[in-house]
Amino acid sequence: MQALYIGLLIVIGVFLFGFVVFFHELGHFLLAKFGGVRVNEFAVGMGPKLWGFRRGETDYTLRLLPIGGFCALEGEDGDSPDENAFGRKPVWKRVLVIVAGGVFNIVLGFGLMIAVLAPQEIFATTTISRFVEGSATQAAGALEGDRIVELDGYAVYTDRDLSFALAMADPQAVTMTVEREGQRVSLGSFAMHTQTLEDGKEAVALDFYVEPEQRSFWGVLGRAGADTFSMARMVVESLKGLLTGRFGLNEVAGPVGTAQAISQAAGAGLSQGFGQALNNLVVMMIMITVNLGIVNLLPLPALDGGRLLFLLWEGITRKPVPAKYEGYVHAAGFVLLIGLMVLVTFHDIFRIVTG
Numbered sequence: 001m002q003a004l005y006i007g008l009l010i011v012i013g014v015f016l017f018g019f020v021v022f023f024h025e026l027g028h029f030l031l032a033k034f035g036g037v038r039v040n041e042f043a044v045g046m047g048p049k050l051w052g053f054r055r056g057e058t059d060y061t062l063r064l065l066p067i068g069g070f071c072a073l074e075g076e077d078g079d080s081p082d083e084n085a086f087g088r089k090p091v092w093k094r095v096l097v098i099v100a101g102g103v104f105n106i107v108l109g110f111g112l113m114i115a116v117l118a119p120q121e122i123f124a125t126t127t128i129s130r131f132v133e134g135s136a137t138q139a140a141g142a143l144e145g146d147r148i149v150e151l152d153g154y155a156v157y158t159d160r161d162l163s164f165a166l167a168m169a170d171p172q173a174v175t176m177t178v179e180r181e182g183q184r185v186s187l188g189s190f191a192m193h194t195q196t197l198e199d200g201k202e203a204v205a206l207d208f209y210v211e212p213e214q215r216s217f218w219g220v221l222g223r224a225g226a227d228t229f230s231m232a233r234m235v236v237e238s239l240k241g242l243l244t245g246r247f248g249l250n251e252v253a254g255p256v257g258t259a260q261a262i263s264q265a266a267g268a269g270l271s272q273g274f275g276q277a278l279n280n281l282v283v284m285m286i287m288i289t290v291n292l293g294i295v296n297l298l299p300l301p302a303l304d305g306g307r308l309l310f311l312l313w314e315g316i317t318r319k320p321v322p323a324k325y326e327g328y329v330h331a332a333g334f335v336l337l338i339g340l341m342v343l344v345t346f347h348d349i350f351r352i353v354t355g
Helices: 002-034 093-117 159-168 215-246 255-270 274-298 304-317 323-354
Strands: 039-055 056-074 120-129 147-151 172-178 181-191 194-196 202-204 207-212
Touching: 002 039, 002 056, 002 093, 002 274, 039 215, 093 215, 093 274, 093 304, 120 159, 147 159, 159 202, 159 215, 207 215, 215 274
Parallel strands: none
Antiparallel strands: 039 056, 120 147, 120 207, 147 172, 172 181, 194 202
């Protein structure tokens, strides 16, 4: 029965992942329509066409593979004589169309976060309520009622920030700042107790408890916004870690690794019931959609952020970069992106096979 549940959750995960990509393209589509840009096709899914219809100037199609979709804009990748072509619209309209995909992904993350938080009776805070016996944090000078506001230079606003900062911290030299009676108090650097993870690594072990916050309508909305923002910060911090060499290829997952993580999260949740497994799955989708939104807005060729960079250049200089040269840059970026995905996918497979 558990295998059946896991299989069902993986199928749900695939469709949720497809919905994340679809929602990204929906952002481009809606802003293109709003800006008067001609949309040649709006597709749900990828691969061979299964069904479709035409309304106005746009073909709406359903395709075989439930892994996203696409929004084909007239003149998006070259010159077009059509007055409603993407390239003939003012720069500000094109900017809105380009950024809409990433923004919609983050908005989707916010909506899913509300769905995750709404059933919960209480939320964790960052205010210390009591300590465990022999607490290193207490020995460093923390008091009950202190609110943790910074850990190893990472600003802490929610318990999600606190968990991420603790996971990244060196257990032998944790620096912590708390807010006490309206004043910021530094606890300096101190060693915390550790726990051994499944992969053999040592990680910080919590030696204190935090105060709960009761659920309320406005509290859920505020918390959803704060947690979505926290996830966005985690994506940025993780990318910084990759660029600086703090994280290696083992910390990067492609489609295969993501599918494995989804199945693991679902399997772990099943020990507490199907509802918890589904909740874990949705949390994974939140992380994926926020990640997609942030990464797509990076100023890299072949991504929305790369196109945005060219538009900003055009807005500043009043001269567009010739379409063929921009096309060359995006094509080269696409080849590099595909190469990176192939490398990460093979590494995912190798990691799974070797355990």
